[in-house]
Amino acid sequence: MLNSHHPNADVSHAGGLIRSGRAAEAIPILSAYLSQHPTDTWVLSERAYAKKFTGDYAGAIEDRTEIVRLKPDSPHSFTGRGNVLADVGELRAAIKDFSSAIELDPKLASAYLWRGRAKVQLGELHSALQDFTAAMNDHQTGPGSGLINRGKTYFLLGDFDAAIRDLTAALELHPFPCIHSALYRGIARKSAHDYEGAIADFTLVIEKCSQISNAYRHRAEARRMMGDVSGAEADRLEYERLGGADLPAFTLPEG
Numbered sequence: 001m002l003n004s005h006h007p008n009a010d011v012s013h014a015g016g017l018i019r020s021g022r023a024a025e026a027i028p029i030l031s032a033y034l035s036q037h038p039t040d041t042w043v044l045s046e047r048a049y050a051k052k053f054t055g056d057y058a059g060a061i062e063d064r065t066e067i068v069r070l071k072p073d074s075p076h077s078f079t080g081r082g083n084v085l086a087d088v089g090e091l092r093a094a095i096k097d098f099s100s101a102i103e104l105d106p107k108l109a110s111a112y113l114w115r116g117r118a119k120v121q122l123g124e125l126h127s128a129l130q131d132f133t134a135a136m137n138d139h140q141t142g143p144g145s146g147l148i149n150r151g152k153t154y155f156l157l158g159d160f161d162a163a164i165r166d167l168t169a170a171l172e173l174h175p176f177p178c179i180h181s182a183l184y185r186g187i188a189r190k191s192a193h194d195y196e197g198a199i200a201d202f203t204l205v206i207e208k209c210s211q212i213s214n215a216y217r218h219r220a221e222a223r224r225m226m227g228d229v230s231g232a233e234a235d236r237l238e239y240e241r242l243g244g245a246d247l248p249a250f251t252l253p254e255g
Helices: 009-019 023-036 041-053 057-070 075-087 091-104 109-121 125-135 144-156 160-173 179-191 195-208 213-225 229-241
Strands: none
Touching: 009 023, 009 041, 023 041, 041 057, 041 075, 057 075, 075 091, 075 109, 091 109, 109 125, 109 144, 125 144, 144 160, 144 179, 160 179, 179 195, 179 213, 195 213, 213 229
């Protein structure tokens, strides 16, 4: 999350530029301030965000590394760098940073969540399950994110019953918005041949957000398996109208 305020007016203005999508304009302002106050980790963090948003990941990692040097006892120094490393595919280095954060604060749920996600990308699914279980102890946001990610991981392992159980629990915790939980549970139900339940989940997603193309494609497949040819064709046409491609943010790999 971007910092919300700073006592220096120029820095606060730069933060506003970042949040309004003008990160490139913020960087020279922040750099000018840092030339006089090089140990201000708040501003280093803001510049790291700005560099990341402009595609300068190497520069963002450099700023995050400086924050680690200045604040080696803060777990957030390591999670900040770990997230940028994960963004560029440096997953082993990211996991190392998340692990350092956990060593400093064993109750930092977000570090477990991010480490688990990196492990999933590396195919270390069973280890990721342990991290997502630990992430469920988040006293600020609750167990929802841990449940969703653990449910997705169970799906990748082919344990559809466990996936459905976790995603159902996530839905019960946060019924609105529930788009991710409902969509992923629908995919798990479809894979488990519960086509009626899958259709109900995809319909729920569409009712809440009609622009999620993935839901139409999956519902078309489930309807086809149920023999609903006309319903499947209507969903296929809507999927094509929305661009004929799944939205990456709502994609779950299927075997």
